[in-house]
Amino acid sequence: MVKAVVLGASGGIGQPLSLLCKISTLIDDLALFDVVNTPGVAADLSHISSKAKIEGFVAAKGDFKGETEETETAKKNALSGADIVIIPAGVPRKPGMTRDDLFNINAGIVKGLVEACAKYCPKAAILVISNPVNSTVPIAAEVMKKAGVFDPKKLFGVTTLDVVRAETFIQDISGERNTDKVVVPVIGGHSGATIVPLFSQAKPSVNIPSDKLDALVHRVQFGGDEVVKAKDGAGSATLSMAYAGFRFAESVIKAMKGEKGIVEPTFVYLPGVPGGEEIQKATGVDYFSVPCELGPSGVEKATNILGSANDDEKKLIDECIKGLKTNIESGVTFATK
Numbered sequence: 001m002v003k004a005v006v007l008g009a010s011g012g013i014g015q016p017l018s019l020l021c022k023i024s025t026l027i028d029d030l031a032l033f034d035v036v037n038t039p040g041v042a043a044d045l046s047h048i049s050s051k052a053k054i055e056g057f058v059a060a061k062g063d064f065k066g067e068t069e070e071t072e073t074a075k076k077n078a079l080s081g082a083d084i085v086i087i088p089a090g091v092p093r094k095p096g097m098t099r100d101d102l103f104n105i106n107a108g109i110v111k112g113l114v115e116a117c118a119k120y121c122p123k124a125a126i127l128v129i130s131n132p133v134n135s136t137v138p139i140a141a142e143v144m145k146k147a148g149v150f151d152p153k154k155l156f157g158v159t160t161l162d163v164v165r166a167e168t169f170i171q172d173i174s175g176e177r178n179t180d181k182v183v184v185p186v187i188g189g190h191s192g193a194t195i196v197p198l199f200s201q202a203k204p205s206v207n208i209p210s211d212k213l214d215a216l217v218h219r220v221q222f223g224g225d226e227v228v229k230a231k232d233g234a235g236s237a238t239l240s241m242a243y244a245g246f247r248f249a250e251s252v253i254k255a256m257k258g259e260k261g262i263v264e265p266t267f268v269y270l271p272g273v274p275g276g277e278e279i280q281k282a283t284g285v286d287y288f289s290v291p292c293e294l295g296p297s298g299v300e301k302a303t304n305i306l307g308s309a310n311d312d313e314k315k316l317i318d319e320c321i322k323g324l325k326t327n328i329e330s331g332v333t334f335a336t337k
């Protein structure tokens with residue numbers, strides 16, 4: 001039996017993500033929590049004849065900070081017994097903003113929600129989607145550490161949308177549409193220059209004309225901006241993110257159920273995952289997204305793919321590390337102050 005919980009389930013990502021979870025054959029119980037509208041979203045989804053049992057839990061009216069006892073009970077009821085918690089709660093960008101501009105609001109939201117996870121489902125896998133991921137994941141880790149329940153193998157920053165974009169944009173160049181056939185590792189973090197696609201490591205290998213490579217790398221790094229601009233004030237990527245978040249969640253669940261050979265890039269706490277220390281030494285940072293082999297208890301092995309990057313990609317990695325350091329520090333400082 002697998003129980004999944006979506007925190008921020010009424011939002012632009014939350015709703016399509018909850019739909020995908022509802023129709024998944026891998027999920028038996030689905031709980032939705034948000035500060036607004038979850039009873040309606042859950043009632044709507046409950047009419048779908050798929051197997052997952054669904055329930056919606058909402059904060060007390062007007063309690064956006066989750067301070068009342070009623071809200072605490074709603075969180076407790078949503079999270080108790082969870083195996084996997086997916087967190088897309090928080091504000092999205094508007095044109096002209098960076099992901100870091102979301103920090104002031106989203107840091108507090110993620111902190112509060114992860115505190116509830118630490119209390120009510122300390123053993124669950126936690127998948128953080130809320131931006132800025134480079135900082136919200138360190139916040140989540142510090143909260144779990146403080147509660148004495150941190151299992152780094154089960155804390156994941158979701159960077160799958162960068163992988164999906166790399167897979168898609170490469171096909172725009174090759175003209176082929178066959179997503180199952182191109183695997184592009186994307187490493188580092190999840191914002192601008194901290195996103196490093198390793199096209200040299202694509203499998204099967206791809207031949208990208210040299211005059212197109214820089215633009216392709218830039219498009220993966222700044223794909224989020226493309227959507228923010230096109231939505232023109234109405235938010236950022238939601239549907240592609242729901243797809244990516246669900247794809248990653250499915251991998252985590254399949255691995256939990258014992259399926260072997262599942263590898264996904266994800267932003268993890270390096271000192272706490274097998275294979276991570278070597279990558280920590282190479283990068284000088286505690287958090288980094290690398291392809292991770294997943295198993296029943298979370299990350300079984302973080303792969304040090306950095307050494308196989310070519311010279312141009314190594315320069316991108318250096319640039320990435322500079323940005324990541326500051327982002328990680330902001331998260332740790334916020335959560336430990």
Ligand SMILES: NC(=O)C1=CN([C@@H]2O[C@H](COP(=O)(O)OP(=O)(O)OC[C@H]3O[C@@H](n4cnc5c(N)ncnc54)[C@H](O)[C@@H]3O)[C@@H](O)[C@H]2O)C=CC1
Binds near residue numbers: 013014113161
């Ligand atoms: N990791 C990634 O690749 C991506 C991350 N994102 C991020 O995901 C987040 C959500 O984006 P959208 O769904 O478009 O935003 P949205 O504004 O449409 O939805 C956010 C939802 O979170 C809820 N919420 C706010 N505070 C909450 C709390 N304390 N507890 C529970 N729910 C709460 C809101 O009521 C709302 O329903 C943003 O921070 C965005 O930047 C977006 C795209 C990709």
Ligand SMILES: O=C([O-])CC(=O)C(=O)O
Binds near residue numbers: 099131223224225
């Ligand atoms: O760009 C944003 O703010 C949302 C996001 O993380 C993405 O689309 O990659």
